[in-house]
Amino acid sequence: MKLYDYTMAPNPRRVRVFLAEKGIEIEKVQVDIPAGENLAPAFRAINPRGLLPTLVLDDGTVIDESVAISLYFETLHPDPPLVGTDAKSRAVIASALRHMEFDGLQPVAEVFRNSNPTFANRSISGTEGVPAVPGLVARGRASVARFYTSLNDTLAESEFVAGDTYSIADITAFCTVDFAKWIQMRIGDEHPHVKRWYAAVSSRPSASA
Ligand SMILES: N[C@@H](CCC(=O)N[C@@H](CS)C(=O)NCC(=O)O)C(=O)O
Structure with missing residues (x-):
């Protein structure tokens, strides 16, 4: 494999x-x-x-x-479980995972791919050469700002992204926040709950993977 x-x-x-x-x-x-x-x-x-x-x-x-x-x-390898263990937790985690992908990872990628010269003719992942659209950068940045606000609201209510257990949704959120450093959009002082969560997830041994 x-x-x-x-x-x-x-x-x-x-x-x-x-x-x-x-x-x-x-x-x-x-x-x-x-x-x-x-x-x-x-x-x-x-x-x-x-x-x-x-x-x-x-x-x-x-x-x-x-x-x-x-x-x-x-x-x-079901242990430790990262996608939930029963109908409710699986659905809650799957929902949060989609939010992290669509509301966070995708907009960060939109900004990155449409502003980084390396990808000037590769603005969409994949084999077709798609030219960058600079106008998408501002839209993407606004979406990333909304993502941080929404994530902060979520983490004000729960320890992790999908409740009180670390899950695949935290992994995607963590990778998204680190990816956002490439577009200079870091966690702000106005996002204290994201800061608390990020300190916890980034200190897990898996964070260096
Ligand atoms: N939805 C896919 C996205 C895969 C994807 O876009 N991967 C990027 C790297 S983060 C890639 O392979 N890009 C190749 C390219 O842009 O040429 C997944 O979750 O694996």
């Missing part, structure tokens, strides 16, 4: 943190995204979408999408 990975990118990191929380070690192969290795024929022969993370099982099955890869390992 091999995990195709790029250490600087947020989606592969979501899987690395997930694996670290579970104490799972697997072979990782680095694919340099800024250098375009993920778009080269060798990697596209593995995953035609050209995206990371990509997991290849020993039987040749290829699984991309960070949540799908995480769920694969959750089924094989």
